[in-house]
Amino acid sequence: xxxxVIIVCSLALFIFxxxxxxxxxxxxxxxxxxxxxxxxxxxATDDINISKYFAYKALNAIVKSKSQxxxxxxxxxxxxxxxxxxxxxxxxRASSIPGVQILLKKALDNALGSMEALNEHxxxxxxxxxxxxxxxxxxxIAAKESLKPVDTNTLEIKVNIALEKFKESLDKVVETVxxxxxxxxxxxVYNNCEQQLLKSNLSAGKKYYNLxxxxxxxNALKKLNGCRN
Numbered sequence: 680x681x682x683x684v685i686i687v688c689s690l691a692l693f694i695f696x697x698x699x700x701x702x703x704x705x706x707x708x709x710x711x712x713x714x715x716x717x718x719x720x721x722x723a724t725d726d727i728n729i730s731k732y733f734a735y736k737a738l739n740a741i742v743k744s745k746s747q748x749x750x751x752x753x754x755x756x757x758x759x760x761x762x763x764x765x766x767x768x769x770x771x772r773a774s775s776i777p778g779v780q781i782l783l784k785k786a787l788d789n790a791l792g793s794m795e796a797l798n799e800h801x802x803x804x805x806x807x808x809x810x811x812x813x814x815x816x817x818x819x820i821a822a823k824e825s826l827k828p829v830d831t832n833t834l835e836i837k838v839n840i841a842l843e844k845f846k847e848s849l850d851k852v853v854e855t856v857x858x859x860x861x862x863x864x865x866x867x868v869y870n871n872c873e874q875q876l877l878k879s880n881l882s883a884g885k886k887y888y889n890l891x892x893x894x895x896x897x898n899a900l901k902k903l904n905g906c907r908n
Contacts (some may be wrong), residue, residue, distance in 0.1 A: 703750035704797055710744035711760065711794045713737075718767070718787045727776045734783060737790075738767045755796040763789035769867070775856050778864050781848040788841060831883065838888050846895050853899050858906035865903060869896035 714737045721733035741764045748757045766786035773779045849868075852861050872893035875881065881889070 703747045704753065707744055707747040707751045707753075707756070708794060708797050710740055710747060711756075711790055711797065714740045714744070714760070714763065715787065715790045715794065718763075718783055718790060721770070722780055722783045722787065725776060727779055730776065730779050730783070731771045734767050734770045734779075734786075737786070738764060738771070741767070751797065753797050756793045759789045759793035759796060763787075763793065773864070775852075775860060777848075777852045777856050778860065781845070781852055781864075784844065784848060788844075834884050835887055838884065838891060842888070842891055842895065845892065849895060849899050853902050858903055862900065862903045862906055865896050865899040869893055869900060872896065 717733045717737035717740065721730045721737065724730050724733070741760055744760065748760065763786045766782045766789060770779045770782035770786065773782060849865065852864060856864070872889040875889040876886065876893070
C-alpha cells in the first residue's frame with residue numbers, strides 16, 4: 680500500500696511539473712512570437728531610429744522571456760534567443776541602415792530558430808508524458824528511437840542555405856556603406872566568429888555555422904582592403 684502511495688505521489692508530482700513546464704513553454708512561445716513581430720517591424724522600415732525603436736522593444740521582450748524559457752527548459756531555444764539578443768543589441772549600435780538590417784535579419788533567424796526549437800521541445804515532452812500516463816514502455820522506446828539526430832551533411836546544407844542571405848546582405852553592406860564603417864562591421868563579425876570557435880563546448884552545427892560565417896566575413900574584408908588602414 681505504501682509503495683502504491685509513493686508511486687501515485689511521484690506520478691502526480693511529475694504530471695504537475697510537466698504541466699508547469701508546458702505552460703512556461705507556451706508563454707515563452709508567445710513572447711518569442713512578439714519578439715519576431717517587433718524584429719520584422721524593425722527590418723521593414725528605412726528609418727534607422729524607428730528600426731532601433733522596434734529592436735529595443737524586441738530586446739525588452741527577450742529580457743521578460745528569460746524566466747519562462749528557463750522554466751521551459753529548452754536549452755537550444757535559450758541559446759538561440761540569446762544570439763538574437765546579441766544581434767539586436769549590435770543592431771541598436773550600428774550607424775547605418777544596411778548595417779542595422781543585416782544584424783536584424785540575423786536576429787530574426789535566431790528568433791525563428793528558437794521558436795522551432797521550442798515547438799520541437801514541446802512535442803518531445805508531450806510524447807514522453809503520454810507514454811508515462813499510458814505506462815507503455817514500448818511506445819516510449821519507439822518514440823525515443825524516432826528522434827534521430829540530423830546527419831552532418833543535412834546540417835551543413837541547412838546552414839549554407841541560411842548563410843546565403845547573410846552573404847547577400849553583407850555584400851550589400853560592402854557595396855553601399857562607407858568603407859571604414861563596412862570594414863568595422865565585417866571585422867566585428869569575423870572577430871565574433873573567432874571567439875565562438877574557441878569554445879570547447881560548441882556543437883557541430885555551431886562550429887560549422889561560425890566557420891562559414893567567418894569565411895564570408897574574411898572575403899568581405901578582402902574586398903574592403905583599400906580602407907583598412
